Amino acid sequence: MSSLPPSSDSLSAEQALPATKNKSKKLLLVLLAPLALAGCQVPSFGGYKGVTKTANSTFHLWQGFNLAAIVVGGITLAVMAWAIFAYRAKKGDGSIPKQTQYHIPLEVTYTVIPILVVVGLFVATVVVENQVVADPTPSATINVTAFQWGWKFTYPGTKAVVVGQTTASPIMVMPVNQDVRINLVSSDVIHGFYIPEFNFSRFAQPGMVNTFTFHANKTGLYSAQCSQLCGLYHSLMYFRVDVVSPSQYQAWISSKNASTSARTAIAANGAIVIQDNPGIPVIPSHSNGAQ
Amino acid sequence: MTDVIDRPVNLDSDDQGPVNPDHGHDHGHDHHGPSGLVKWMTSTDHKVIGISYTVTSLTMMIIGGAFAEIIRAQLVSPTSTLVSFAQYNELFTMHGSVMIYLFVGPFAFAGLANYLVPLQIGAPDMAFPRLNLLSYWLYLSGSLVMLSGFLTSGGAANFGWVGYAPLSNVTASPGSGADLWIVALMLTGFSAIFSGVNLVATIFYLRAPGMTLFRMPIFTWNMLITGILILLAFPILTGGLVMLYCDRHFGTHIFTVSGGGVPLLWQHIFWFWGHPEVYILALPMFGMVTEVFAVFSKKPIFGYRGMVFATISIGALSLGVWAHHMFTTGAVLLPFFSAMSLLIAVPTGIKMFNWIGTMWGGKVTYSTSMLMAMGFLFTFLVGGITGIYLASPPIDFFTHDTYFVVAHFHSVVMALVLGAMSAIFLWFPKMSGIMLNERLGKFQFWFLFIGTQVFTFPMYLVGLKGMPRRMAVYPNNPSWQSLNQWASVGALLIGISMVFFIVNALYSFKKRVPAGDNPWDAQTLEWYTSSPPPAHNFVSLPPIHSERPTWDYNHPDHLSLGHGDKEKAKAGS
Numbered sequence: 001m002s003s004l005p006p007s008s009d010s011l012s013a014e015q016a017l018p019a020t021k022n023k024s025k026k027l028l029l030v031l032l033a034p035l036a037l038a039g040c041q042v043p044s045f046g047g048y049k050g051v052t053k054t055a056n057s058t059f060h061l062w063q064g065f066n067l068a069a070i071v072v073g074g075i076t077l078a079v080m081a082w083a084i085f086a087y088r089a090k091k092g093d094g095s096i097p098k099q100t101q102y103h104i105p106l107e108v109t110y111t112v113i114p115i116l117v118v119v120g121l122f123v124a125t126v127v128v129e130n131q132v133v134a135d136p137t138p139s140a141t142i143n144v145t146a147f148q149w150g151w152k153f154t155y156p157g158t159k160a161v162v163v164g165q166t167t168a169s170p171i172m173v174m175p176v177n178q179d180v181r182i183n184l185v186s187s188d189v190i191h192g193f194y195i196p197e198f199n200f201s202r203f204a205q206p207g208m209v210n211t212f213t214f215h216a217n218k219t220g221l222y223s224a225q226c227s228q229l230c231g232l233y234h235s236l237m238y239f240r241v242d243v244v245s246p247s248q249y250q251a252w253i254s255s256k257n258a259s260t261s262a263r264t265a266i267a268a269n270g271a272i273v274i275q276d277n278p279g280i281p282v283i284p285s286h287s288n289g290a291q
Numbered sequence: 292m293t294d295v296i297d298r299p300v301n302l303d304s305d306d307q308g309p310v311n312p313d314h315g316h317d318h319g320h321d322h323h324g325p326s327g328l329v330k331w332m333t334s335t336d337h338k339v340i341g342i343s344y345t346v347t348s349l350t351m352m353i354i355g356g357a358f359a360e361i362i363r364a365q366l367v368s369p370t371s372t373l374v375s376f377a378q379y380n381e382l383f384t385m386h387g388s389v390m391i392y393l394f395v396g397p398f399a400f401a402g403l404a405n406y407l408v409p410l411q412i413g414a415p416d417m418a419f420p421r422l423n424l425l426s427y428w429l430y431l432s433g434s435l436v437m438l439s440g441f442l443t444s445g446g447a448a449n450f451g452w453v454g455y456a457p458l459s460n461v462t463a464s465p466g467s468g469a470d471l472w473i474v475a476l477m478l479t480g481f482s483a484i485f486s487g488v489n490l491v492a493t494i495f496y497l498r499a500p501g502m503t504l505f506r507m508p509i510f511t512w513n514m515l516i517t518g519i520l521i522l523l524a525f526p527i528l529t530g531g532l533v534m535l536y537c538d539r540h541f542g543t544h545i546f547t548v549s550g551g552g553v554p555l556l557w558q559h560i561f562w563f564w565g566h567p568e569v570y571i572l573a574l575p576m577f578g579m580v581t582e583v584f585a586v587f588s589k590k591p592i593f594g595y596r597g598m599v600f601a602t603i604s605i606g607a608l609s610l611g612v613w614a615h616h617m618f619t620t621g622a623v624l625l626p627f628f629s630a631m632s633l634l635i636a637v638p639t640g641i642k643m644f645n646w647i648g649t650m651w652g653g654k655v656t657y658s659t660s661m662l663m664a665m666g667f668l669f670t671f672l673v674g675g676i677t678g679i680y681l682a683s684p685p686i687d688f689f690t691h692d693t694y695f696v697v698a699h700f701h702s703v704v705m706a707l708v709l710g711a712m713s714a715i716f717l718w719f720p721k722m723s724g725i726m727l728n729e730r731l732g733k734f735q736f737w738f739l740f741i742g743t744q745v746f747t748f749p750m751y752l753v754g755l756k757g758m759p760r761r762m763a764v765y766p767n768n769p770s771w772q773s774l775n776q777w778a779s780v781g782a783l784l785i786g787i788s789m790v791f792f793i794v795n796a797l798y799s800f801k802k803r804v805p806a807g808d809n810p811w812d813a814q815t816l817e818w819y820t821s822s823p824p825p826a827h828n829f830v831s832l833p834p835i836h837s838e839r840p841t842w843d844y845n846h847p848d849h850l851s852l853g854h855g856d857k858e859k860a861k862a863g864s
């Protein structure tokens with residue numbers, strides 16, 4: 001986190017955003033300023049710090065929501081506990097308390113303050129959301145097709161194809177520090193393309209391509225899996241994401257271009273080709289697999 | 292029945308409609324009619340139907356709870372083989388379906404509501420008693436149809452309680468268990484619609500003289516809004532189910548890509564019902580605990596009018612938030628649905644503070660009913676706050692379909708269960724004429740309350756680690772095991788709490804401690820009549836000048852105070 005303070009994110013993001021959005025961007029900075037100042041001292045609250053640019057922003061939003069929840073929830077809880085314990089009836093006390101029913105200023109206060117809190121949360125949400133759904137010109141594109149129960153990753157303009165199902169965990173290779181566009185679709189039922197350390201998931205749906213962009217900023221091999229119930233072997237529909245340096249990525253693409261012909265021939269039989277993964281799937285190949 | 296001051300109102304009691312104050316004859320004893328099984332099957336008395344609904348829905352809670360215990364037992368180990376993948380999918384589908392469609396809903400808007408709404412507004416029965424009975428039988432048959440899926444060769448429905456297309460089509464889910472699920476939801480859907488019709492008509496047309504809208508108890512107010520929401524939401528679901536059935540069997544392509552259909556449409560239809568449904572479940576329980584807080588604090592409901600407006604705004608907003616279930620489809624307008632969903636926190640917060648305000652300055656008695664309501668308050672606070680997180684699309688992106696969401700809505704529904712238990716302990720004496728045992732009730736409360744927290748908190752954490760929902764096994768992630776085991780311990784504690792509940796009911800019926808008309812010094816009209824009430828509810832009515840006529844009658848020197856009404860308080864005490 002120290003390597004990526006929120007301010008550096010925002011500087012680069014500002015260039016991509018239209019000028020009108022700068023105002024809300026600054027508002028977010030004001031809202032999250034205590035967070036930025038506190039830096040690593042703000043706990044993660046169980047969330048992932050994230051390994052993409054937008055995952056970092058999402059993580060900061062998550063921290064902000066948690067701080068707001070602690071303040072608002074804490075006050076509510078304290079008032080609640082006071083009401084429960086301070087006004088308990090003593091044994092044998094049959095007296096009747098004052099029958100207060102209304103206190104208009106108080107009621108207005110606890111209507112207005114939540115509205116202000118909600119507006120603040122909404123502004124922070126919209127700023128981060130615009131970053132997450134932004135669609136810059138990509139350096140690389142990956143087409144992802146989900147199927148029962150596996151994944152197929154193709155790289156348009158190259159011959160690279162990765163297919164694998166269930167615990168074979170096919171690997172999606174992508175370069176670090178570049179905008180990578182994902183075109184996501186399903187060939188049968190709805191699946192969930194979920195990468196926990198990217199703080200992101202999106203439905204893979206039949207007949208509808210979902211497009212979004214990742215900008216990973218840390219190399220590594222990340223586990224991922226289907227998050228949306230898709231039938232019998234939903235629990236085992238794993239994949240992995242390998243974030244590599246741009247040069248490694250180019251080398252990987254070149255090696256695929258050089259050696260794909262034989263493999264595509266196998267894939268044309270309709271059988272599922274497990275590439276890059278020596279692991280054996282626990283489920284036998286399924287007839288309605290990759291197309 | 293005690294004598295009444297002011298002008299007493301004797302009630303005629305035909306099923307046809309409004310009360311007739313001049314025509315009074317003795318209703319102090321039951322009409323001679325069938326009893327036992329025949330009475331249960333044929334009576335159109337709202338009290339009999341209300342009890343049938345309550346008992347049937349609580350039975351469904353036990354069945355759905357048993358499924359949950361098996362699910363939690365399976366998840367104790369990452370590679371457990373207690374049930375097969377196929378069985379696991381059936382179990383969580385039927386757990387969700389039984390709990391949502393057959394337990395919480397019918398309990399909330401047809402069980403206690405049927406029993407209490409006519410009593411709270413001084414009516415002799417529901418507006419359409421025969422429709423009411425039909426509603427119950429549709430519900431019971433729908434429940435049996437859904438559960439009968441387990442008896443088919445392909446097993447019960449297995450595509451989750453939300454039945455997303457195209458997983459619910461005939462290719463991906465060919466079994467007849469799926470068809471039974473669809474038909475069952477049509478039956479229970481019509482049952483709900485009829486209940487909604489009855490609630491709205493009863494509340495608008497059968498109120499006793501003096502019972503203006505702003506003198507109705509909060510529970511009745513909430514049932515009015517719930518009834519309207521049912522009428523707006525349930526026909527959409529029923530229509531969607533007809534489309535789904537046609538896709539499966541009559542060759543239509545409404546949700547099928549190959550024929551030009553749009554699978555996403557199912558999600559819109561489903562959640563357009565599904566989000567109001569959340570409030571159709573929650574508003575009745577909100578109403579119930581509101582009454583409990585007032586009774587056991589010996590105070591009027593704090594901010595009664597604000598509470599009513601909060602309920603109305605929740606109802607209105609709930610119709611515009613459905614797509615927050617669909618943020619990750621990439622096909623909905625994120626800022627709009629985010630804003631609407633966040634806004635619902637405001638009226639919900641108002642209710643929260645009104646509940647606290649009701650206790651404030653009161654004489655709070657820790658009865659089992661009140662403890663349950665306090666447990667509701669805490670658990671609902673947790674579920675409400677995590678709901679605000681999920682209204683933010685970027686946060687939803689990484690928590691959607693994980694155990695974080697499962698934990699969130701289990702905090703909410705377990706709060707509703709605590710609210711339901713609170714209501715049962717409050718109104719059981721009215722419905723049966725006998726008291727539930729308080730000591731057993733307190734055991735039940737502690738197991739239920741602690742169990743709920745031990746059950747939900749680990750699920751939040753394991754969801755944040757990235758565990759998706761509906762996983763039969765998690766072989767790649769053994770580090771999730773300990774959190775899952777804690778959640779299972781919590782589920783077990785909840786199960787034990789229900790054993791206390793059943794034992795308590797049996798024990799109380801054996802012991803038969805008489806309740807009397809108003810054991811809690813409660814405030815609303817149902818506590819004015821006898822326990823259980825006579826066939827047509829009231830022999831006479833007290834004058835109705837506020838939302839708590841029984842209290843005003845019993846404590847004429849302690850009427851509710853408006854804002855700044857200090858003088859009257861001194862004069863009163």
